[in-house]
Amino acid sequence: MAAYGNTLGALLLGALLAVFLSGIVSMQVFVYYRLYPNDRFRIKSTVTVVWFLDLVHTIMICIANWLYLILHFGNGVAAQEILWPISVTIALTAVVTFLVHIFFAHRVYSLSKRKLLIAGPISVLALLRVVSAMSCTAEMVHDGTWKKFGEGSAWLFTTGLTISAVLDFVIAIALIVHLQKSKTGWHSMDQIIDSIVLYTVENGLITSIFAVLSLICWVTMKNNLVFLALHFAISKLYANSFLATLNARKTLQQRSQKSSNDANQLPLVFPNGLGRSGRFSTQPVGANPIGSIMQISVEKTVHCVTDAGDGDESPVRLSEEERQDRTMDSTRKR
Template sequence: MSRVWAFPASSSGSPSAPLVIFAMSVGLTYGAMLVGGLLALGLSGCVNMQFIVYCRVYFRESWRTKSMVIVIWLLDLSHSALVIVALWDSIIATYGDLSKLDTIPWCIGPAIELTAIITFIVQCFFAHRIYKLQKMKIFTIAIPIVAIACARLVMASITMTEMLKLKSYSTYFQHFNWIFTMGLLLSALVDGMITLSLCYFLRKNRPKFTDTMRIIDTLTFWTIQNGSMTSAATIATLICWKTMPENRIFLGLHFVVAKLYANSLLATLNARKQIWTGKQYSPTNNQPMPIVFMEDYPETSITQQGSLRLGTPQMKEAHPRSKLIQVNVEHIVESKGDDSMEMDMTDSAACSPV
């Protein structure tokens, strides 16, 4: 049975500053923060595991990609440290002091800012993929995605500044709740734009090869699932913030949002080889698999005549009478590395056994 605490009133009988009486139960304040913080730390362990796997498997990637991964990993570690400090300052350091229930610890603002930075990097990463799928056109949907992501980052910066200045949840909600609300709305909007755009361009560029069609179908399925996960967490945070600002459920959920984005990016990069070689499960097998983009196809080579030679075990099983499948492409067949992670195929390709 949880106790309900209220802020003390002034001598005149009216509520003391910040002029709002918040009835807070221990379970919905400290309990929500604790559960959200522990879940965030658990997901941070998944980020560390993903980072180790990336370093071991993709150590030959370009420094641009590796630098992005290292930055995400360091930001995630910093965010986890701030979450730990927030839990300590809110639950342990102020234990039994009812006057501190409405106080915002100094680390909450920076934690919100780090969440926005991680979100911005991940969303820009997927915006770059959309740019590539659009054949690098100047007028692209990636531009408004990046613009809205920048606006979301600005909102988070204002939130951090005001929280550090006001140091009161109720005062911040009274005067600046629209800023935090707008930031969450923009984040959910960008996630929706990225998901819809990726699905559209993946289906639009879907080639007429059986194995590649399977890859595109799998990418589309997990694009929807992964985008829905981050969007759902953001929208849940927004709902709790608008309907229950007197408790800290929104804060516990917000702790988790940064980890979902970091895991989304690292899992996307780590699963490329498995998808490319066909070792990942299809969506009907109920196995977890993130959104991925295609990397160099193992045992694949481009001949001097411009034909793509595929010699994977899966294709050998599908064509037992031929040791190799040669795909002659009329215009361009291009297999790029991790900087672009795309494969352009024309509809005029023809397959013939060698």
């Protein structure tokens, strides 16, 4: 009985961290609405839903802390109970996690040229994760106490956190592999690809670390609430990962255009026969077709990773391919 009451301080610290991260989510949503007012309705609606769920999640955390620390202060029996806001936070975390996992599964689907070999299993695992979390919520409401839940339904919570950590790892690996395949061989452009890889690793690593830490604390210390304090932050980290990916588009596209402009100013070395002197000659070219090709390649990669890629994008892709073909034809003629 005392163990749960003695770790309510950890619950308060977890709540403070969650509120701080929720503030960052709201800031990122504000930045998103300012930078991308013309985004597709599907993406904008997903951002709105994630933001709303995050705010509700934060409210539930605050209510739970009020009940544990203020209303039932010093009540050891109340500390053993699973209060209804706690159950709601588990369900909300599951929904936010599901939306973010599906978002990244779609990125994998786009980068892999619409192959379901990896994106399909990721989607299935994401669905299993949300089902296990919803079942966990139902069992929490039914059992009513942490002790009873730990004895009968602990495997549901363990399964959900395990799937979440595995999904983060699989998504990160899949994105990195496909991004490496998108490299152009042009140093400045490949640096942009490396930046996208870094974003991917950082996003997947942070969420996975918190999921694993919460899982470890749950498995090894079921008689306290330290695991729950860490679990409060998981939903916020997924929301921030999702929004950071969307907001990174502008910076990556600007870097892509800058690299292309630099490439356009590079000299071309023509072999024997192209120069009158019969020697290798270096001539600056105002519009280097290689730079244009590299820019198209990287911008398409940035688009696949950070924007939606449905059937309505086929005209854009066709236009880019036509531009690339025309540039190559122009190069051959020269």
